[in-house]
Amino acid sequence: MKQHTRPYRWPAPLPGHTPHIWYGADYNPDQWPESVWDDDIRLMRQAGVNIVSLAIFSWAAIETDDGVFDFDWLDRVIAKLYDAGIAVDLASATASPPMWLTRKHPEILWTDERGETVWPGARQHWRPTSPVFRRYALRLCEAMAEHYKDNPAIVAWHVNNEYGCHNHFDYSDDAMRAFQRWCRHRYGTIDALNKAWGNMFWAQRLNSFDEIIPPRFVGEGNFTNPGRLLDFKRFSSDALKSFFIAERDTLARITPDIPLTTNFMVSAPGASLLDYDDWGREVDFVANDHYFTPGDAHIDELAYSASLVDGIARKRPWFLMEQSTSAVNWRPVNPRKEPGQLIRDSLLHLAMGADAICFFQWRQSNAGAEKFHSSMVPIAGEHTQVFRDVCTLGSMLGALTDEGLLGSTVRQAPAAIIYDADSQWASEHTATPNQKVRHWTEPLDWFSALADHGINADVLPVRAPWDGYDTVIVPCVYLFSEEMAHRLRSFVKRGGHAIVTYYSAIADEQDHLFPGGWPGLLHDVAGVRVEEHCPLTDLYPGALDHLDLSNGTTAHDLADVITGVEDGTRVLATFTAPEHTGMNGLPAITVHPYGEGALAYVGGKLGKDGIATSLPEILDALGIAYTRTGTGDLLRVVRTHSDGTTFEFTFNRSRDMTVDAELHGEPVAASYAETTGDGTASLKPNGVVVTAHRP
Known part of the structure; x- marks a missing residue:
């Protein structure tokens, strides 16, 4: 199992101050005249703010021209904050290069899959593999570290910002050369790569690593090689990570006593933008940005995502770097938060292990692309419900600090739900049984269904240990390694309980389908054999669009054609369908004893409500009697x-x-x-x- 490679370090309080739950926001004083700064600090003190993230998008204001640095304004802001007892999480300021740099070196701009240049005018318009951009960015990091290495206000480095939010994939020649090097390091020989990518298919065999290109545009309706695409997604996460490490190490060399982090973007749909669990080994403490999902999924999606962050942090305290006080600005429609949700959401992140509660941003912008994004101080000013809630929350966090919350960790739940970034990446390919089936939706459905029964579950990245749990849920974990199968088999054999769903253990780590039926390497422990998939859709008139189950639930999008059941396997539910479909009476949910434990297999996409309906019988058949924490309300x-x-x-x-x-x-x-x-x-x-x- 991979472990964290850096020692855990949490930002220490300012000199003369005691540890406190950190509370604050991104602060962008360079967007405002200096006359506003003193009022900002007055309101920060009123709200109980004790930390701000500073200079995240300030490269153009710090390095005003090539090699010309102006720290004077930033020095003055930091001095005012320090005098007010407010700590600084100082950014490396490298997130978005200034116009003078892109004008001088347009070769740093990333290109899309069609080879078109993404021009400046927004943010993150740089390619992670550009040696030119790296040189300029590291020069800025060095200048920042040298200038602030003895400043007592700086309690943490905020390296870059939301890596990959906009420049996740770059298809430039720089990226091509870096991808070639990455593949050479991963596979060693071109024959090994050809085998991994299945390159005998469609005459894609390569003679050398120099022939590798990124998965650029292959024409409308065509299909790129899934092995190459999966590895390009892995490479893209690693390329950004390499850039982060270069920034981190530059800062750490000059300021070794200041902990460093960068802000992840873990949410249910966005948990695999990068391999965040892999990145978690490279930061001194985990930090996350999370923005709520409007509507019915709001609280469950937030709790699910925060639990996954807690899993990435391995239950060490983590830092909520960004959330919104109310509406965001980047959805097609941007609902406001309901009364009470600002405080409720913050305390839920706190409950799930965050020892820092921060927002984007402190004062709402009055210009630019984020001017409609809510803030701690709204555009309407301090005499608003949002700011009153901000002050109330600050008082609560102070009271919880006084009560001794710091130093506590989230109690382990009885069940663990597994999340796998690689499985999500593989399930995104455009040539699959049903494009509506993705890995990420199933873990959230299981989390919510368990919550409907008052049962808590921890969400764990696939690398995290799970031996201490009573039950492990493996939902649509499409890619399965021999090591993963051994872990699950050993867990059940020793007396553990497992629940595995459809679209799990379909392929190996290179997206090669397992021969002999599914669930791949788990035939013996699962006790079932899936011969093929039964996609469900209303796209074609007369096609099978759903399957009813004998337990009163319904499967949509995908079901398994289970044609083999081992002796001792108990069938809990079957599919009900017209005889001509070949699905009538086939097993839908089964439980198979194995060693001292048992494994339940769920052969279709039941959705949250269908899972919740099925859970009591599944848990009973597994021999599980959980103590509920209450009703589903x-x-x-x-x-x-x-x-x-x-x-x-x-x-x-x-x-x-x-x-x-x-x-x-x-x-x-x-x-x-x-x-x-x-x-x-x-x-x-x-x-x-x-x-x-x-x-």
Whole structure:
């Protein structure tokens, strides 16, 4: 198993200050006249802000021309913040190059798959593999570190910003040469690469690594080589990581005592933009940006994503670098947050292991592409509900610090749900049984379905250890290695319980399909053999668009044609369909004993509601009797100290009704909730109560 390669280091408090839950935002004073700065600091103190991320997009204001540096304005801002007791998470400022640089060196601009140049005028208009851009960026890092190496206000380095948000894939000649080197390092010989990519198909055999090109545009309706595409996605994550490491090491060489991080973008649909679990080994502490999903999925998607970040951090404290106070600006329609959600969302991240709660950004811009993005100080000013909530949240975080929350970690859940970036990347190919089937949707459905039954689950990246869990859920983990199969087989054999779904263990690490039927390497432990897939769609009139199950649920998008069932396998549900479809009566959900444990197999996409309906019988057949944390209307998360002190966060998970909850401990924080003296609370929609219990 891969482990973190850097020692864990958390930002220390300012000299003379005690550790505190960090609270703040991205701060962009260079967007405002200096006359506003003192008012900003006044409001920060009022809100309880104790840290800001500074200079993230300030390259043009710091290096005003080639080799001409101006730190004067930044020095003045930092001095004002320090005098107010506000720490600085200082950016390397390399996220977006200034116009003078792109004008002088247009070869640093990235190109799309058609070879068209992406011009400056937005952000992240640089190619990660450009040696020219690297030279300029590292020069800026060195200048920043040398200038601020003795400044006591700097408690952390914020390296670059949201790597890959816009320049994730670059198809330039620089990228081509770097991809060739990456492939040579990975495979050693061109014959090994040809085998891995299946290059005898469509006459794609290569004679040398010099013939490798990125998966550029191959024509509308055509299909690029899936092995090459999968490796290009791996390479692209590694290329950005290499750039991050170069920046990190430049800063660390000059300022070895300042911890460094960069902000990930882990969300349910975006958890595989980069291989964040791999990146997590390269930062001193994990930081994440998360923006809410409007509507019914809001609280579950947030809790799911935060749990995955906690898994990437291996349950060490992590830093919520960005979230929104209300609406964002980048969706086609940008709903505002409902009353109570600003505080509720922040406390949910806190419950899931964040010891820092920050926003984008401090003061709402009045110009530029993000002027409609909400902030801690809205465009309407301090006399707003948003700013009042910001101040209330600051007071709550102060109170929770005083109560001793720091140093606690998230209590391990009974079940673990596995997430795999490689499986998501592989499932994105355009030649698959059904384009609506992707890896990322299934883990979230299982997380929400378990929550409907009051059962918590931890979301783990595939590399994380799971031996200490009672149940492991493997949802649409499309790629399976021998090592992964051995882990799961050993886990079940020793008495563990596993749930594996359709579209799991379909192919090996190079996206070569397993011969002999699916689930690939798991035939013996799963006890079933899938002969082929049954895609479900309404795209073609008269085609099979769904399959009913005998337990009252329905499968959509994809089902398995299970034609073999091992002795001892118990069939919990079958498909119901017209006889001519060949699906009627075939197994849909099974449980197979193996060693001291058992594995349940779910052979179709049931969705959150279908999983929730099926869960009681699956858990019963597996021999699992979980202690529920409450009804599905409540989400309870516990953080524990080594001395036995617990902090329980209770959230109203329902969308539109007040829910009563039994409390465990003394209330120490509440929002949109009323507590009583008899150990209960009434939680309104978006309500939360935090209690503390000391042994």
